[in-house]
Amino acid sequence: YFQFVQQWPPATCRFSRKPANKHRPLQIFTIHGLWPSNYSNPRRPSNCNGSQFKDGKVYPQLRSKLKKSWPDVESGNDTKFWEGEWNKHGTCSEEKLNQMQYFERSHNMWRSYNITEILKNASIVPHPTQTWSYSDIVSPIKTATGRTPTLRCRTDPAHPNIDFLHEVVF
Secondary structure, eight states, X not given: OEEEEEEOHHHHHHTOSXXXXXXXXXXXXEEEEEEEOBTTBSXXXXXXXXXXXXXXXXXXXXXXXXXXXXOOTTTSOXXXXXXXXXXXXXXXXXXXXXXXXXXXXHHHHHHHTOHHHHHHHTTOOOOSSOOOOHHHHHHHHHHXXXXXXXXXXXXXXXXXXXXXXXXXXX
């Protein structure tokens, strides 16, 4: 099966080890990756013996779409981010998806599972003091998509009692 992972850029940047001036603090969920997974092994396969990333395979029409759905929010080098995701995870998906299909499928899933809009429609939007429970966030996503996502949260050492939503996984 595949794990489709979307990230919340402000949380990604907050916990990044990269210099803050490089971040693109987008206010929409973006793709982190499409990761082949295995029920019998908790470790995801990675860095398989598949074909390495070919930039020319990400055709111009798709490239402009991916710049919105799958940007590198940390360093701004989208092509390098796509290359890393393909070489680490995509190479393990070649039995089902070639490189072009891998990126097309990811973009189409991002459009189908528009977490930003789903949460906005449930009045769950970034706020400096408002907080939500795990179920507050999962419930509208499950209602809208018919699927129960996994939420991955991170704790900020400066605020040890607060977890920040980092990723939504299908």
